Amino acid sequence: MPDTPLLELRGITKRFPGVLANDHVDLELVKGEVHALLGENGAGKSTLMNILYGLYHPDEGEIRLNGKPVRIGSPRDAIDLGIGMVHQHFMLIPVMTVAENIVLAVEPTSGPFLDLHAAEKRVQELSTQFGLAVRPDARVASISVGMQQRAEILKALYRGAEILILDEPTAVLTPQEAKELFAIIRSLQAEGKSIIFITHKLNEVLDIADRITVLRQGKQVDTVPREGATPEGLARLMVGRDVVLRVEKPEAQPGDVLLDVDNLEVRDERDLEAVRGVSFDVKAGEIVGIAGVDGNGQTELIDALTGLRRPSGGRISVGGKDVTTAGARESLDLGVGHIPEDRQVRGLVLDFTLAENLALHDFRKKPDSRWGCLFPKRIVQRAVRLLKEFDVRGGGPQTRAASLSGGNQQKVVVAREVSRDPRVLIAAQPTRGLDVGAIEFVHRRLVTERDEGRAILLVSFELEEILSLSDRILVLYEGRIVGEYPPGVSEEELGIAMTGGRRQAA
């Protein structure tokens, strides 16, 4: 590794109204390096990277590229300097093909016409060069999240990126997709590209990074080489205390059946069968985990259970009451809590304040309202309490949800759902985007809720999360439950079931 840094950030400071997001942060990137950026939710990682990509302007500090100071006024400037960024929320246009998206704004032309053929060819070349298998002529809307991410990476490469920023790229990927992404990162590295990689998953950091920079509360705490780093050590650097990375929980004491699902069938948007006759139950005081690869009917199952989608067959009952055809409102009133898969699409009204978001389910009831009149003061009072209890940082009750960091947004959703004292809690990816400390907190909280007699259904793509929290594990494959396992099952065995292996054996 050569010594002259390719990129230097010096004393970067960025203030937002009421928040010091970056406080004199230094960061160095050498050519061909994979540099991981770690830090708690709201530590300022995304902000720092958005500054590097020209989306924000630092209040202080300078950026040097190859030793020369540069001004990055806009993403355009960043691209011209060879800096590419893949945001966690992809910026692709769904109705266009992968190739069209990639060449957008830098289209190859023949005469006055768009030369799509040349574009597809170039995309194809890049994708073979870096092992980024993706079909250039496929429509973005019809490909998986993992593929979309590859399209985003290709887009950056197509524009000549030498430095690639990946903001929490694995948060949306299945473990298999994450492995593939790592292979891609290694081949990029082999081609001399430099990569900044944001993640909350410590094992990933130890797997792929050459050096690791840790931010805490906007300040750079340390930069360490991978050699000698341990998950515990990194967690301590991030959070400033020891973090328990394993969940410790007492034996479950299951009680009455609270959620009973019988031969449930649900169709998806395209009217295809997504859930094909699923039966299971969840008892008071237990956590049932649903493992499976994304796209095997999880979304449709969750929607049906929470009244957001009407099943095409079968029966659902909550606490003995038939709710098969109940709407979202009834389902809420019956005490079904729901941490939705995607906090931005569904979980939050980003333009509402945190207080308003925390009232999303209860605003119709006392004490939030009476006879249709809202009592904002009470809503704010409760918000103050919840924000403190769930340690949401970066804003108060009157802050707009949109200005919170991703992980803190997730905490708001979790706070709302857990604090309603639901009888049944459907938790879909409850810790997506959370830092280790917050994950520890949410996991502990879920166990506490379990022990208070709630029935918890956990849907997660993270095998580790499923294995450490669940009292029973169900595997969903192609809309069917293909097996039930005790928590002690090995990851391998689950993995085989999740890809349909078990069914063939049976």
Place this chain on the structure above:
Amino acid sequence: MTAPIQPESSRDATSDVTAWFSTRIGGVLVPLAATVLAFLIGGLVVLITGHNPVTAYRAIFEGTGLNWFFPWVGGESREAAANDLQQTLILMTPLVLTGIAVAFAFRCGLFNIGGQGQYWVGFIAALYVGTHLDGFSRPVHLLVAILASIVAGSIWGGIAGILKATVGAHEVITTIMLNWIAIFGGMYLFEIGGPLQGPQPSIPRSAEIPDSVELWPIWGSLPSLHAGIFIALFALVVYYVLLNRTTLGYEVRAVGFNPEAARYGGISVAKNYFLALAISGAFAGLAGSVDVLGFKFAVSTGDFATNFIPFTGIAVALLGRNKPVGILFAALLFAALEVGTSTRQLDPEVFEPALAVDLATMIQALVIFFVGADLLILYLWRARRFVGLGRRVQPEPRP
């Protein structure tokens, strides 16, 4: 997590000031800048047509009657100013109401272009109650007429709402269709031989409402400013309370911002589309009744196609940022612009009235254009090295 270390140290004085600034001033900055910019460009055009923009604007300003508020204006010019100001405020009244109508629908994510139709059905309903029912005392008669206009307007808006909620018909299309139904329906009612034509057989005009259902005149005489202005101000309060202090308003706003999240919160999106359009229509219908009960008293078939108050309501809502105070000032601005440039007010020596009317329309259009292009304004602002003030410039893609 368990030991929350609130980043106290990271809260510093500078950022608190910017926080205050951006929440308090940020929303005002853009509309204000849009208005100033529109007037500057308007002035440029005045210059090109060979007039002095300063004297032209001054004449227009004096035509609005707003100089009445200057204590040093006295004597005859004070009286003239009072007259002009009455006209401005008369016009402001329905603009506030149609502005609220548009704003309310906006907050639910809907674009109600049907203000015109809703205004007219409200107008006709109040006129009908005023001319065809009697035996009430004045307050009761007024109340019945106003209620009739509210009901009529909300039905007109509600039809578009039902269509949106049930079959998903786009409100822009349906409200425009309903506008034409109201306009042609109105023309039919009052044309010669029409069912509601007034006492003069050769004139396509309605009967006049009797004095006993007129809104109380409160200031001046030509025509006088009427009590409708209090209705408009009260409506602003109702608008604010409805939106921010009721569960209905909460639902409407949630649906407007993120229908998917609203649905997840147990809110019926379809129901709120219906309610929002019906309530929006009620405000527009109310605008019709204050006009007829306050200073128009009757309607001719020719009036139907030439009334632009409901359309200006769209501009009012846009410039006012759907905020009550914003709507009030935007309505005042547009009303003043209209009155100040009207033929009656302007000295042809200073600026030809024909040009002035065009100038008013142009400024209106520019204001809307710049408000819509608020990113552009912020960009200009930033270019002036006011980095960090105002709102966020680029929405950060959130993980």
